[in-house]
Amino acid sequence: MNTNQKIGTTFLTSRMRQFSVAVLSVTFGISMYICMNSFMSGVNNEQTKMAFTAMPHINIYNELKTAPNYASDNPATNSTIRMVSNERSINYTEGIRNVDGLREGLENISQISSIAAQLNQNVFLRNGVSKESASLSGIEPIMEDQMFNTSQYLIEGKLEDLNQRSNAIILGTGLAQKIGAGTGDNITVSTSDGVDKSFKIVGLIETGAAGADRSRAIVSIQTARQLFSKNRSYATDLMINIDDFDEAVEVAEQISQLTTYKVEPWQEGNGQLDSANLLRNIIAISVSLAIIIVAGFGIYNIMNMTVNEKMKEIAILKAIGFNGNDVIEIFLIQSVIIGFLGGITGLVLGHIMISIIDQIPFQIGPMESLPVSISPYDYILAFLFGIIITFLAGFLPARSASKVDPVAILRG
C-alpha cells in the first residue's frame, strides 16, 4: 500500500458510520440488480419453456408459395401476346414427401438434439350421432415424447399404445367430452377424401391449453399415412429441437441450404414471445440500474461531505508536497474501497435473496415456485456497474478536493 492509499484508508476508517452507510447503499443496489435480473430471466425462461411444450425450435414444412407475377415478365419479342387467365396459387405438391432422406441430411448438423415428424390433417370424428371436427396429428410417439414430453400430459393410457395397434387414437379431454366418448370406446374418423376408419380410444391428453384440448386427436404417423393414402416417408411437418433455442435462426439458415422446403425458426412465427422477453429485460435492467445510480448519488454525497470535512488535511498535504493527483488518489481510493466492499457484499446478499425467491411457492400452471434463472453473467455485470458508478461518484468530489487552494485554508 502506498502513502496515498494509506492516507485514504485512514480517512475512510476514521468515519465508520458513513463508511458503512456508503457500503450498504452499494450492497443494496447490487443485490437488487441481481435479484431483478435473475427473476426476470427466470420468468423469460419459464415463458419460453412453456411455449416450447407445443412448438419446436425449428419447423420444416411445405409452404404455399405466392403466385409468380407472370404479367410483369418481359415478353420474348414484341409480337408475343400475353394471355393471363385466372391467376392463382396452386400447391402442386403437398407436405414433405421424403422425410427419411431429409433426416439423413440433418444428421451432420451437430446442434440438433431431436427430430420428430408429424402428419397433421383436419378430420371429422363421429361417435354415434355426435359429430365433431378435429385436428388429427400422426406422430412418432418416441420422438414426440423426447421433444415435447407429451406423455406427462396423458391423464389416461400410454403414448406407446399408439404403436401397439394400428387403430389406436388418443383424444384431448375436451374433444372426448364433446363427442361423449371415453377410453376404450370406438369412434369413427372421416377424412376430407371420404375415407372412414374405426378407431379405439386408448388414452386422454390434457395440456392445459383448452383450445388444443378441445380439438386434438393423436394417432401414430404410420396409421395417419395409411388413412390419407400417403407413402411411407410422408409428413406435413418435420420438427427440430436444438441444444440452445437462441441459435434457432442460425441453424435454420444452415438447414435451408439442404432443402427447398420452408425452414422456419421459432422467432419467425412468434414475434410476441421474443418481444415480451426483450421488454421484460429492458424493464429489469432500467429499474436495477436506477437503483444503482441512486446508490451512486448517496456515495457522491458522502464523499463530498468527507472532502469538506478534510479541507484542512488536504491543505496540509498539499503544503508538504502532495500534488493534485495525489489528492485525487487519496479520495478516489476511498470510493473504490466502498465500491469493492459493497460489490462483494452485494453479490453475496443478492445470491441469498435470489435463493430465497427461488423457494417462494407459486403454484400456477406448471410452476411450483417463483421462476429464477441464475447466471454468472448477471453477477459480473452487477459488480462492474457497481464499481463504475462508485468510481464516477467518487471522482467528482476527489477532483474538487484536488482543486482546494491551500493558502486560503492555512491562512484561516
Added chain:
Amino acid sequence: MKALSVNHIDKHFHEPVDFHVLKDISFDIDRGEFVSIIGKSGSGKSTLLYLLSTLDTDYEGSIQIAGEDVTKMSQNQLARFRNEHIGFVFQFHFLIPDLSVLDNITLPAQKLGKKPKEEIVHEAMELIKLLDIEGQESKKASRISGGQQQRVAIARALINAPSIIMGDEPTGNLDTRNTQIVFDTFRQIAAERGQTIIAVTHDEEFANNCDRIIELSDGYLV
C-alpha cells in the same frame, strides 16, 4: 551561498477590490540564516511567506530557492519541490489527526520515496528524541497535547532535511516554555545542520534573538 533570493516582487489581492499588498520587495537570505519576518497585522508578512513557500503563485517578480527559479515551475513540480526543499511549521499545528505521530512525521519522507522505510523511521525516531516527544510515537496525533503537537509538526518539517524551514507564527499558540523549546530547536538546527529558517512572528523576543529581522510595513520592506 544564497538559500533564497527574492527579486522585485509585487502582489495584488483581487477580491473584493484590487489591493496592492506587496510592493517591489527584494532581498536575499544566506544558507544557515535564522530570519524572522515581522510587521503589523495587514503589513503583508504572511502573504510574503506564502509566496516564498511556493503555495501562492499569483505574483509578479521572481523567487529563487536553493538556486532554482520556482516562479516558472508547474503546480506538480512545485509540489515535488516543496516536498524536498521546504519544511513547514504553522501556528496551528495542522497534523493529520487520524494518523499516528510517527506516520505524521514520516509522511513527507514517504511521499518523497527516496529512502527505504526503515531508514525513514530511524530518522524520525532521532527527531523525536531531539524534540523530546519520546513515547508518543504510536499515539494518534489528536491524542497528544498542543505543545507536543507543535513539536511533532516541527519534526515533520525536518524529516526530509529541507534547505529551508518556514514558520507562520510557529510559537503563536504556545506557552513560554514550549516557545523556548521551539526557539532553541530552530537555533540548533540553523547552527548544526545549516538549514535556513524563515519565521513570521509577532513575538518580539523571538524576533530579537534571530540572526536577522525583515520588517514589512504597508507592503514595503523597511
